Amino acid sequence: MTRARAARRLATAAAYGGGGLGVLGGALYAVMRGQAAWARRTIGNASGQGPPVDGTYGAALPGEPLSVLLLGDSGAAGYGMQTAEDAPGGMLGVGLSHIADRPVRLTSLARVGAQSSALDAQIDQGLAAHARVAVIVVGANDVTHSVRPAEAVRRLDAAVRRLHSVGCEVVVGTCPDLGTVRPVPHPLRLLARQWSRRLAAAQTIAVVEAGGRSVSLGALLGPSFDAAPSELFGPDRFHPSAAGYASMVAALLPSVSAALGVWDDEDEPSGLLSDTVLPISFAAAAAVREPGTEVAGPEVAGHDLGPGGRWVRLRRRVGRPAPAPIAPR
DSSP: OOHHHHHHHHHHHHHHOSOOHHHHOHHHHHHHHHHHHHHHHHHOOOOSOOOOOOEEESTTSSSOOEEEEEEESHHHHTTTOSSGGGSHHHHHHHHHHHHHTSOEEEEEOOOTTOOGGGHHHHHHHHGGGOOSEEEEEOOHHHHHTTOOHHHHHHHHHHHHHHHHHTTOEEEEEOOOOGGGOTTSOTTHHHHHHHHHHHHHHHHHHHHHHTTOEEEOOGGGGSHHHHHOHHHHBOTTSSSBOHHHHHHHHHHHHHHHHHHTTOOOGGGSOTTSOEEEEEEHHHHHHHHHHSTTEEEEOOOBTTBSEETTEEEEEEEEOOOOOOOOOOOOO
């Protein structure tokens, strides 16, 4: 079965019911559950939260602050970091204020250990922020806790639709590639890679069809992490270091800026912007292989449907230089 077909089957199972185990296989699911428990004992349970990052970034800049909501798991919360400037929320606030040349008011409700099922409660708390854009990073804990993939995708789909219904743009960082986590043994490492990549592809389909944008975060725990684990992984060898979180934010920042209308792709130097239109299932599969790729819904000849169903835009942008850290007010 091709990755594109598997992603479409899993997304369909999420939309219309069913466990979606046929995509992964019942035997694979059983093995995954047993070895995932072993891996969690080896890595240890993350305790505590990331540093506080709520506040206004670039407060001295002119204009009304842009309101941004950060949701999801430890990858969004910045587990293991001690200061806001090293956490994803702080980096995101600084980067957005620099690009938009306006203050950014960031509200983070991301929690260590959160699964996709926690998104609804996080949105309940976050609606009061009246955010222009919500950034979601989720999926890794669904894999390590053996949540049925279709259920995880269904929860994410509902979250994106709920935010979109109140006029909030949504950018989702999809499940990272968990096949490079060193404490995870073989064959679990290979199974985790297969599971996390297929979940990421299905997340992409669900997010775009719900009206959001997805960004592949394979780089979060991908080949570059495998090549330099001491620099990009934190002490528990599972969560990223400050440099690892910076890699994640660099992938998300252009798409979040575009969702806010403050990123102009016309400014990109020639040859540094890849822009392709593909059927959604093929785009989802391609994004998993290419970290930092945005998938969003365009129009094809004036329509959002093309031959073979919905078509989407597959785009890779080159990030701008990171600004100097600015503490929140």
